Amino acid sequence: MGIGERLKAERERLGLNQTEFAALAGASKNTQYNYEKGERCPDANYLAAAALHGVDVLYVVTGVRSPQAFESITSEEAVFVELLRSMDESDRAILGRTAEAFAKPQQK
The missing domain is CATH 1.20.5 (Single alpha-helices involved in coiled-coils or other helix-helix interfaces)
Structure with missing residues (x-):
């Protein structure tokens, strides 16, 4: 599973469509689509904005869940x-x- 697939999984976990998710991370729907398809990789600013809305960025980048994601x-x-x-x-x-x-x- 690549970054795009994990990003999509996080978006779906949060219950957002591509347009909603892109807006909260400061990107366009087209950019979000390209990230999820693996045609482009998100930059640090995008990932930082996504993290503010509950995205497990460590998981998106590495495939390993952040320890605090499961501590509760x-x-x-x-x-x-x-x-x-x-x-x-x-x-x-x-x-x-x-x-x-x-x-x-x-x-x-």
């Missing part, structure tokens, strides 16, 4: 996160609906 979740939760990331969009949607059906409402 259990190892069991981390396994679920990795499984979720390996699914295609339609399977993630099905799993999301299933999880919502099984989730217990939070007490207020």
Whole structure:
């Protein structure tokens, strides 16, 4: 998996489309598309802006998750996160609906 694919995964993790993500990182939709396709590589200014909005830049650049990205979740939760990331969009949607059906409402 290359930088473009990991950048796309981070964008999808944040629930943003290419236009929204590009705007928060200070780029055009066309530039975002080129980054995700691996035709261009993002520069430091773009990555710094993306990091301010929750992008794990270490992961985007190296493929290794930043330690703080997982420090608040259990190892069991981390396994679920990795499984979720390996699914295609339609399977993630099905799993999301299933999880919502099984989730217990939070007490207020």
